[in-house]
Amino acid sequence: MSEIYDIGYRHYDGPRLGRGHTTRALAVHSLRGVFGLGRPARSKLVPFSLAAIMVLPAIVSIAIMALMRRAGMSYSGYAVIMQAVVAIFLAAQAPTVVAPDLRFRVLPLYLSRPVTITEYVGAKVVAMTVALYALLAVPLTVMFAGELLIDLPGPPRTKEYVGAMLTGLLLAVLLAAFGLAIASLTPRRGLGVASVIALYLLASASVPIMYSTLLSAGNDAAARWAWLLNPFWLVDAVQVWVFGTTPNSEGGYPGGPVSFVIVVLLIAAAMAALALRYRKAASR
Amino acid sequence: MHILDTEGLTKRFPTVTALDGLTVTTGPGVTGLVGANGAGKSTLIKILLGLLPPTAGGARVLGLDVTTRGADIRRLVGYMPEHECLPPDVSATELVVHLARMSGLPRTAARERAADVLRHVGLAEERYRPIGGYSTGMKQRVKLAQALVHDPKLILLDEPTNGLDPRGRDEMLTLIRRIGAEFGISVLVTSHLLGELERVCDHVIVIDAGRLLRSSAIGEFTQATRSVTVEVDEGTQALAERLAELGHGVAPHGRMLLVEVTGPDTLDAIRDATADLGLCLIRLERGRQRIEDVFRETAGV
Numbered sequence: 001m002s003e004i005y006d007i008g009y010r011h012y013d014g015p016r017l018g019r020g021h022t023t024r025a026l027a028v029h030s031l032r033g034v035f036g037l038g039r040p041a042r043s044k045l046v047p048f049s050l051a052a053i054m055v056l057p058a059i060v061s062i063a064i065m066a067l068m069r070r071a072g073m074s075y076s077g078y079a080v081i082m083q084a085v086v087a088i089f090l091a092a093q094a095p096t097v098v099a100p101d102l103r104f105r106v107l108p109l110y111l112s113r114p115v116t117i118t119e120y121v122g123a124k125v126v127a128m129t130v131a132l133y134a135l136l137a138v139p140l141t142v143m144f145a146g147e148l149l150i151d152l153p154g155p156p157r158t159k160e161y162v163g164a165m166l167t168g169l170l171l172a173v174l175l176a177a178f179g180l181a182i183a184s185l186t187p188r189r190g191l192g193v194a195s196v197i198a199l200y201l202l203a204s205a206s207v208p209i210m211y212s213t214l215l216s217a218g219n220d221a222a223a224r225w226a227w228l229l230n231p232f233w234l235v236d237a238v239q240v241w242v243f244g245t246t247p248n249s250e251g252g253y254p255g256g257p258v259s260f261v262i263v264v265l266l267i268a269a270a271m272a273a274l275a276l277r278y279r280k281a282a283s284r
Numbered sequence: 285m286h287i288l289d290t291e292g293l294t295k296r297f298p299t300v301t302a303l304d305g306l307t308v309t310t311g312p313g314v315t316g317l318v319g320a321n322g323a324g325k326s327t328l329i330k331i332l333l334g335l336l337p338p339t340a341g342g343a344r345v346l347g348l349d350v351t352t353r354g355a356d357i358r359r360l361v362g363y364m365p366e367h368e369c370l371p372p373d374v375s376a377t378e379l380v381v382h383l384a385r386m387s388g389l390p391r392t393a394a395r396e397r398a399a400d401v402l403r404h405v406g407l408a409e410e411r412y413r414p415i416g417g418y419s420t421g422m423k424q425r426v427k428l429a430q431a432l433v434h435d436p437k438l439i440l441l442d443e444p445t446n447g448l449d450p451r452g453r454d455e456m457l458t459l460i461r462r463i464g465a466e467f468g469i470s471v472l473v474t475s476h477l478l479g480e481l482e483r484v485c486d487h488v489i490v491i492d493a494g495r496l497l498r499s500s501a502i503g504e505f506t507q508a509t510r511s512v513t514v515e516v517d518e519g520t521q522a523l524a525e526r527l528a529e530l531g532h533g534v535a536p537h538g539r540m541l542l543v544e545v546t547g548p549d550t551l552d553a554i555r556d557a558t559a560d561l562g563l564c565l566i567r568l569e570r571g572r573q574r575i576e577d578v579f580r581e582t583a584g585v
């Protein structure tokens with residue numbers, strides 16, 4: 001080896017921070033990875049393009065409010081209307097959060113440190129949740145700021161905005177947990193992207209068909225349940241139940257807390273799947 | 285204080301017993317853990333890190349029990365896995381800084397330490413390039429750097445010379461020696477070659493099929509390993525007799541001879557004897573015998 005390493009070794013006697021610090025650092029690191037920060041420009045292309053597309057309707061909406069002096073797009077319907085973009089973002093970026101560490105067997109480098117498997121998985125879910133939430137919350141907030149500045153006649157739609165922000169968080173947790181669980185099943189990034197997108201397409205394309213089939217069979221009540229098979233309409237049903245907003249589906253949803261219960265169960269199932277997956281990966 | 289000690293340590297997998305009642309202790313310095321493939325070396329390391337629960341018996345690292353104090357052990361210990369474990373699309377600097385933070389170092393300290401250890405392992409300009417383009421030797425150095433970055437008290441190196449060419453192997457071994465002697469960090473290093481470890485270790489533990497074969501200071505091993513393998517085209521028997529006449533310890537080993545080296549004149553004697561007998565010397569090699577050979581020899585089989 002060359003002479004450059006020929007300097008005395010220095011010991012480290014500074015602080016060693018605890019679990020909170022390491023978990024937060026890992027979450028921030030993963031979040032930066034989702035948006036390709038600190039990576040070559042091509043890694044930023046997809047996430048930032050999709051984020052830009054998410055904001056476009058908000059800007060158009062502000063223009064409508066400013067020029068035509070009437071309310072723009074609804075806050076409560078934003079996620080449902082933009083669901084394809086959110087789903088593509090999830091499919092494209094969830095594998096970047098989990099696949100490399102599995103594929104290249106980096107996990108032992110974490111687990112041989114004070115990081116536990118729960119903290120590792122937790123940090124990954126938090127990172128993906130924050131990314132998805134930013135995707136939804138930024139346009140909603142831009143639009144709300146626009147509405148306040150433009151000062152339309154009548155009170156601002158503050159309650160609807162707050163409701164959309166809160167249900168957006170629930171949606172982000174659900175999508176993050178599910179997306180990561182599916183993406184973690186395969187260490188291959190491309191396969192992860194394809195699995196998430198396939199599942200979403202299935203859930204979005206089949207639901208309206210199921211709805212109209214059941215409806216034409218005269219089974220209105222069952223038809224309304226069909227919407228709950230898609231995560232975006234499922235969370236919209238929670239929003240309708242909690243905030244009394246207008247349903248963004250044809251014919252509405254089954255009433256009561258059932259949609260919320262389903263969301264909670266699905267999140268729990270996805271987290272359990274992640275825990276199992278990583279327990280197995282750790283024992284390799 | 286003992287760097288590590290195990291007491292009847294046993295690990296059974298559904299189909300194999302990887303460790304079988306292992307009782308050893310070692311002190312500070314460089315300890316070699318030698319054994320053939322499947323001897324249980326990696327299993328022992330994972331137990332010492334508190335990542336794999338023992339089936340029976342117990343172990344302590346730096347005085348901490350592996351079953352109850354795993355997290356504390358992992359704070360004080362560095363680990364270099366035997367397999368590839370580096371993501372190809374990040375640079376060595378980025379990875380090592382990140383892993384330093386995962387060990388609890390604040391951001392600035394992580395950067396400084398990463399730069400320091402990467403220099404110590406001999407990675408210069410290339411440390412800013414993605415790891416995917418590195419040679420095996422460079423990757424092994426990155427793996428070593430991440431094990432050192434949080435300034436551990438002990439590092440566990442699982443086959444660090446794996447896949448390296450002779451020069452890379454030498455450089456890695458020199459580095460390990462420095463870590464033990466100059467950095468003041470204790471080292472447990474595994475290999476299936478006793479010969480390559482003897483230059484860098486203070487103490488050697490030999491295991492086979494999960495059982496302890498031997499654990500002793502390196503001095504006691506040199507007798508066994510300070511021998512050369514001699515292979516001649518024909519006339520092996522004649523050469524053995526000649527060397528024995530001259531008072532050298534000779535043992536047949538398949539088609540080859542193992543000759544005990546007592547000083548520089550042993551090699552001269554081998555050279556002269558082959559020349560005198562008009563034999564064709566094919567191989568004269570030292571220090572690379574497999575551990576089984578060494579034990580066959582010491583056991584007098």
Ligand SMILES: Nc1ncnc2c1ncn2[C@@H]1O[C@H](COP(=O)(O)OP(=O)(O)OP(=O)(O)O)[C@@H](O)[C@H]1O
Pocket residue numbers: 283284297298299300301302319320321322323324325326327328366476
């Ligand atoms: N997770 C596991 N499940 C089942 N068997 C295992 C597991 N890990 C190791 N083994 C078995 O335990 C034995 C010891 O394995 P170990 O990896 O510790 O050996 P080793 O000395 O490190 O070998 P090598 O030189 O090949 O790395 C082997 O027979 C191996 O097949």
Ligand SMILES: [Mg+2]
Pocket residue numbers: 325326327366442
């Ligand atoms: Mg091994």
